[in-house]
Amino acid sequence: MAFELKLPDVGEGVAEGEIVRWLVAEGAAVNEDDLLVEVLTDKANVEIPSPVAGTLAKILAKPGQLVKVGETIALIETAGAVPAPPPEEVPSAAGPGKPAPPGVAAGGPSPAAGAPPQGGRDVLATPVARKLARDLGVDIAGVTGTGPGGRVSEDDVRKAAGPGAAVPAGPPPPMAPLERRVPFRGRRRMAAKKMVLSKSTIPHALLVDEADATNLLALRGAMREVAEREGVKITPLPIVVRAVVAALRNHPAMNASLDEERGEIVFKTHYDIGMAVDAQDGLVVPVIRDAGEKTLVALAREIERLAEGARAGTLGPSDLAGSTFTVTSIGSIGGLFSYPVINPPEAAILGVHKIVKRPVVRDGEIAVRDMMYLSLSFDHRLIDGGTATRFMNDIIGRIEAVSPG
16 A cells, blocks of 8 residues: 655745655665655755655655645555565665665665665765765765764865865766856755745835944953853854844834734744854854843854854754844955845844944044944835834944943
8 A cells, every 4th residue: 555655744834845865765665753855945954754664665756856745755655565676676875885774675776766875874964065975986974074963064075085186077068068057956946935035025125324343342352251261252243133132122113024914013022033144055044042031152152053053954943943033244254235135024134244444533533443334124014214224223322332341
């Protein structure tokens, strides 16, 4: 009897997911709760277990394919009527000297059927790191991971490959020798869908102002030694986040969202701050929970944990959903200021930019101060220019008033 494995509802409003890879191949025996497939949603990578025991008879959704929640992605033969393919029909998935995965004959499934190559099934690694290992001919099972939880990163793979290793470019397409094409999928495609949703449904407005960050840098310097004893690094971001939360308390419209279906404005009384992270495979927005209740050191520690997890791809859905307001800090990269895209369904997003020394007028005199541009994109359906400006003034006043003492 064939059981239809459907993409389950993983919560947090997820409506679809992209198949990243199958953890077992067609014809393999599976037990109940065995992990079957890795799926990328707009929140996180999740691994789906088998709800029944049997044989994975047919894979219906291939890697890179987008599927809706409730759509059938595979068939599992629960009565054993679908036998595993004989070993001679498919090439081995086990590397040299490696045993085949459980439930697969020694000549079992090929990597194209979804099984991780080179015996790397139990290795913690991002899909990008696994692909790089295949391209460089590195057995990922023998690579020591330095990421969170021992996860193997791309840098780990490159170090294992040794100096001078390069990803084979392959022959150029015959009709387009001056182009390089890659599939538009994974986190990049998920982020793109969210950006299109934001710009097509939210009327964005932009406000730009500047803040004197001289006292902010002095506070960071004063706290550096204390933070280092705690094992964290103080950056300007936790100081800005604390100022943002305090301003949100005074301007509740900035911490709201619009429920169009019910025709209601939802004012949030909790302050969960999203922080945009520039990960290699696309933008990730982990969430600092209860940001207003944390000390600067605790904020710095949480920001560091979330940033590392976002870049390594180790964060779960609970770390990536439910933000009420987002801050994107790109000052370390450069640029004067930006026009950030709102993270729906939030009402606004704050861009924090580089701090540079500039001459400014203070008390009628020219002085050199550390200045920083801030850019605020806001939903003009919920927020007027006056509200946005007062909110920005509140943030700036708090940044400029911090004291190292």
